[in-house]
Amino acid sequence: MNILSLGFNYLKILTFCLFLVSIPAQAQDDLANVVILATGGTIAGSGKSSTASASYEPATVGVDALIEAVPELVELANIRGEQVFQIPSQDYTNERLMQLGRRVSELVKSDDVDGIVVTHGTDTMEETGYFLNLVINTDKPIVMVGAMRPGTAISADGALNLFNGVALAASESSRGKGVLITLNDEIHTSRDASKSINIRTNAFVSPWGTLGMVVERKAYWFRAPVKRHTSGSEFNIDSIDELANVQVVYAHGNMDDSVYREHQRNGAVAIIHAGTGNGSVTSHIKPTVIDISKSGIHVIRSSRVMQGGFVIRNASEQDDENRWVVSHDLNPQKARILAAVALTQPRSVEELQRIFWEY
Ligand code: ASP
Numbered sequence: 001m002n003i004l005s006l007g008f009n010y011l012k013i014l015t016f017c018l019f020l021v022s023i024p025a026q027a028q029d030d031l032a033n034v035v036i037l038a039t040g041g042t043i044a045g046s047g048k049s050s051t052a053s054a055s056y057e058p059a060t061v062g063v064d065a066l067i068e069a070v071p072e073l074v075e076l077a078n079i080r081g082e083q084v085f086q087i088p089s090q091d092y093t094n095e096r097l098m099q100l101g102r103r104v105s106e107l108v109k110s111d112d113v114d115g116i117v118v119t120h121g122t123d124t125m126e127e128t129g130y131f132l133n134l135v136i137n138t139d140k141p142i143v144m145v146g147a148m149r150p151g152t153a154i155s156a157d158g159a160l161n162l163f164n165g166v167a168l169a170a171s172e173s174s175r176g177k178g179v180l181i182t183l184n185d186e187i188h189t190s191r192d193a194s195k196s197i198n199i200r201t202n203a204f205v206s207p208w209g210t211l212g213m214v215v216e217r218k219a220y221w222f223r224a225p226v227k228r229h230t231s232g233s234e235f236n237i238d239s240i241d242e243l244a245n246v247q248v249v250y251a252h253g254n255m256d257d258s259v260y261r262e263h264q265r266n267g268a269v270a271i272i273h274a275g276t277g278n279g280s281v282t283s284h285i286k287p288t289v290i291d292i293s294k295s296g297i298h299v300i301r302s303s304r305v306m307q308g309g310f311v312i313r314n315a316s317e318q319d320d321e322n323r324w325v326v327s328h329d330l331n332p333q334k335a336r337i338l339a340a341v342a343l344t345q346p347r348s349v350e351e352l353q354r355i356f357w358e359y
Contacts, residue, residue: 027078032114032170034077035107036162038063039100040087041121043158045150053153054199058088058121061151066119069151070159076217077115077170089121089128089146094243094340097131101237108138115141115169119162122146122195122203124333125181129190131337133179133229134359135237141174142230144181144190148201157183157201164214173219177211178229187212189225191359194331196307207308207329228358235341244343248272248332250304251281257288263297270298270339270352274332279303279311293323298343298352302327302335313353325353 027033038044040059044066047056063081073079084100100118107113120128129144136142145165147158164182168174179190184202192206212221228234247263249255249271263271271292275281279301281289293299301317301324303309311326313319319326327335335356342355 032077033112034079034115034117034166034169035113036063036067036079036081036117036119036166037084037100037103037107038066038081038119039085039089039121041089041119041123041125041146042150043119043121043145043147043161044086045147046152047150050152050154053149053155056150056152058150059086062086063119066151066158066162070162072163073166076163076166079166087121089124092124092128094245097128098237098240098243100128101132101135104132104136104142105237108136108140108142113140115143115171115174117143117145117162117165117169119145119165122148122183123198126190126194126204127333127337129179129181129193130334131341133190134233134338134341135235135240136179137231137233137236139176139231141169141171141177142179143169143174144179146183148183148199148203160185163217167214167217168219171219173221176231177221178225180211182214185213185215186210187214187219187221189229191225191227191229191334194307194334205307233359240341240344242344243340244269246270246272246336246339246343248274248336250332251275253282255282255285257285260285260288260292264292264295268297269343270300272327272332272335272339273299273301274304275301275311276304277309278316279309279326280316289324290322298325298339298347298349299323300325300327300335300339300352300356302330302332304332323349325349325356328356330356 042058044061045056045058046060063083067081125144143165145161149156181188181193188206193204196205247268249259310329313326
């Protein structure tokens with residue numbers, strides 16, 4: 001490299017740094033204002049070496065560093081970052097869901113916010129996304145973003161996922177489509193998407209198909225959600241104090257009823273039965289499950305089938321007679337979220353079933 005090209009390279013780097021420093025100070029009127037709420041996960045993870053793609057610590061990198069790592073974001077939107085939590089997503093308690101939801105609700109009411117990106121661990125992103133989809137009454141885009149590899153790994157996926165997330169949050173075309181999830185260039189509705197494999201970058205699958213793709217900052221849409229969400233939802237986080245205690249019981253042929261009884265003792269208001277196939281209830285625990293619903297705890301039959309359990313009412317189980325609810329196509333973890341929101345007030349079986357059909 002000769003002295004001239006060395007000098008030229010330094011000049012290019014200096015110009016780029018000045019560009020970076022100057023942009024955040026002056027918001028550009030023609031760009032949307034997007035807030036990035038960082039909460040941890042692998043997208044904020046770091047490993048000991050560049051080859052540590054699966055062994056690493058999640059939730060170590062702060063929101064400012066996440067934003068600085070993708071300088072191209074300033075071409076998409078005026079960006080502001082906030083650190084809400086720094087946690088792996090298996091640690092989302094009901095209280096943390098509420099805390100994040102309240103912050104999102106405050107932000108979407110602000111005139112100088114056009115869209116929100118939530119960076120989040122992928123393990124429970126489908127639950128948090130679905131929760132926000134139910135309780136945030138807005139048409140503004142809210143986009144969940146994560147990563148399957150930490151930022152320190154070769155071919156880390158977080159930077160492009162964040163870029164795509166901001167592109168979606170800044171796009172008029174995302175308005176009114178509910179809370180979205182983007183990874184691997186795909187756009188999912190948070191209602192349908194589920195983490196289906198934990199070792200690939202295409203970790204999320206929507207059983208009824210993706211909504212679209214993000215390619216080179218442009219969203220290409222193929223379908224839109226038809227279930228009620230966000231501004232069309234009857235639920236509003238501003239009138240919820242505390243989410244209901246809903247638990248999940250995973251079924252198998254040799255199960256006993258002890259977990260059911262324990263949740264009953266601990267005050268669960270509903271139990272999601274993650275049953276086999278069509279949400280079936282193992283014959284020898286049926287008397288317990290019937291007794292549980294007679295005691296006033298809602299029993300909601302869901303399916304442990306991975307990619308799209310679809311539970312039909314009164315098909316193999318006597319739902320009308322036993323006063324059980326079916327989760328429709330919601331997997332057990334999403335059924336828990338809907339029940340935890342819906343049962344913030346008492347509901348009849350009929351009313352809860354209506355809610356499961358509509359959301
Ligand atoms: N355990 C991590 C989390 O959910 C996994 C991830 O982010 O992909 O926080």
